[in-house]
Amino acid sequence: MPLYKRSAFPLAEVPADISPNEEVFQVRFTKEIFRDYQEYLNRMKLYRQKVWTCKVTGKTNLDYEQALSSESKASELVQNFPKEFIGPVLRMVQFSPSCVSDLVDRIHKRFKDHFVEGEVLDGVCDGSVRTCKILRVLEENQECEPDNCSCSYEVAFIKSDGKVKCTDNINVQSLRRKKHPLTKCLLKSFIRESAFIGVSKKSRWAVHDNLARLHNVALHPTSEEESADGIRNGVKRKNSDDDSVESNGNNKRKKSTDGTRNFILLAGFLFMSLTDRLPGSKQKYPIEDKLLPPPSERPAPSSEFSLPAECVGHLLMVWDFCSAFATSLEITQFTLDDFEEALCSKEEECPLLEEVHHALLKAILSNTNLCEKLQVKRKDKKGKRKLQTWKDDLADVLELIGSDKTKPYASSIRLGDYSELEPLARLEILHDLTEPSASSIVVRGQLDEHIPRRKDSKKKQASPEIEDEDDDEPPVGEHLAGTNGSSKLLKSFKRYVLETRDACL
Structure with missing residues (x-):
């Protein structure tokens, strides 16, 4: 059932005294029945808004029908979940306070x-x-x-x-x-399908009762968890009682008193936030990166790499290239840690490396001359590139444009021994593929599109800023300001306070 504001949405109940011949209005995808046409229109208007969330995948900004369709497809995926892992995974989910992403990472690492x-x-x-x-x-x-x-x-x-x-x-x-028997996407869908969590930040995951009984999962938390929850709930109830008492007393205050009080609080808050930026004042964090003072000492360079030191240069270059042109190459963004782990992997099938190689080969073969040479070499008239044949394509491209270091790897790759290559050899192959990819039509198109924008932005930054019309007016609190920037801040503060005072009073 789709979620509305992260909570289950109750459907309208069918009228009990409805007659067979009575004309009613029914919602097609929920089977709800309404006698009043205006209630039916209001409900349909709500269902067509992009405010619904798929319960299984967590996708947001969907209408009700799209959320239902997403849940149906995800439920079919969950049916392929390995049966032997259902019980152990549900036990790790039960009463866990972690968010779904942290919970998925912990379970995935646990069963690795x-x-x-x-x-x-x-x-x-x-x-x-x-x-x-x-x-x-x-x-x-x-x-x-x-x-x-x-x-x-x-x-x-x-x-x-x-x-x-x-x-x-x-x-x-x-x-x-x-x-690995469990992918993170499958785990996330299975958790959302098999358990639920409240809206509060202190809520815990709870497995559905029927699944918990079927797989011998505890239905009640331990004594330590119960005591911790009891303390939190007790504090919450106490605070709520105090708030109710205070609210009853505040009802007797006049509206003008509330407006004056809000104005004083707002003015004080704005003044404190502005004085924090004045010279000599103690800086409060967090702040913008531009306001940070220059570091006294340069931090030590990171050396926590699984690869040898001679591989780090090629590693950073290939990863930065794929990240910068991910949209043009039609590949998903990936972290440096994931890329490093994929290069060290000895598995025969590595989806990340398959996707990167296929995207680079596709960009390289967008060059007509190179594509014709490859077709003549393979006697292939169609010349279509498929993800399943990326190893053959890679071997052919290395034989045509590869360097002296990478050409010997073509025979091993053609025999299906790519997983036996060392990480340094894989990086050298990717390095040779990025150079012709940078001059391909796909990448050059993105560069030609963004270079004029970059030049325009530099011109705007170089142009002088428009002076304020009220520069002749003496700044308020000039004795507190040591620079022109601080004076402008205080001047803007004065103007904003005067406008806010009129609105509050």
């Missing part, structure tokens, strides 16, 4: 190196890798590091015909997955 009962994966048996199934978790440490994890499991090794060969107790270092 931990396994659950019923999961099928690869295990080492007698020096060879075989398919096995987790029967029972013997020992599990939730806060251990991946390299020093002491978790152990009872597994059953499975033959090719599906029968159990033998059982054994092995540690986590002897188990491995082909890929």
Whole structure:
């Protein structure tokens, strides 16, 4: 059900005494029935506003029908959620105070190196890798590091015909997955579909009762959580009672007294905010970056990279290029940490690197001469580029325009051994692809569009500012101001206070 202002929206109840022959007005997508045409129009007007939120995906600025369609598509995606992970994930969601993004990151990181009962994966048996199934978790440490994890499991090794060969107790270092079973998008949709959270910042996630009972999830918080919630609720009730008493006393005040009081508070607040900017005054934070004093010492450069030092230059250059021209290259923005992790990954399929390579190749082959050479080389008349064939395209492009360092990698890439390349080799390949991409039609189009705008903005910054008409008027509080900028601030403050006083009184 779509959310309205982050809360469930109750539908109108069907009239109990409605007759079969009575003419009524029905909403097509909610099946609500109204006798009054004006009530029907008001409800339809509300449903057509862009104020609804998809409960499953969290998308905002939707009308009611769009939110329903989004929930339907997301629910179909949730049906593919691995059954063996439903119970463990729901237990981590239950009574969690974290926001959905932090909760998704924590669950994704938790099951990256931990396994659950019923999961099928690869295990080492007698020096060879075989398919096995987790029967029972013997020992599990939730806060251990991946390299020093002491978790152990009872597994059953499975033959090719599906029968159990033998059982054994092995540690986590002897188990491995082909890929992570849970994506962050799937986790986010599953959490929103299976649990709910209140509007308050102190609210906690609560799993639906039917799912909690089905998967043995606790329905009530622990005693520590109950005591913490009780203290917060008690403070909230006490404050609300004090506010009600104070509000009853304030009802006897006159309207003019309230206006004078609000004006004095507003004037004092504006004066304090302006005097904070005067020379010699103590600065309060947070402030704008332009108002920060110059640093006394240059901070130490960061060295927390997983890649070797010789790779950092190419890493920053490729990432900055992809971030600057993400719109033209039609790729999604990604962080430097994600890019570094993708380069170090040994998985056969890495969506981030696949998308970046495909986008750069597509930009390079927008050059007609190079595209014709590639078609002649491959005897391909259509010359269409597909994401599934990016490795073949990459190998052909490296053989045509690659440097002496990257051309030897073409044969390995064509054989499907891209995952075996070192991070430095991958960066050298991406570095060779960014140079011809920068001169492609796609990237040059974005540059030609933004360069005139940049020149216009520089001209506007270089033009002198228009002087204020009231420069002849002596500034208020000139004895407090040490510079012309501060005098202008106080002058603007005086003008604003006079206008505000008339409005309040």
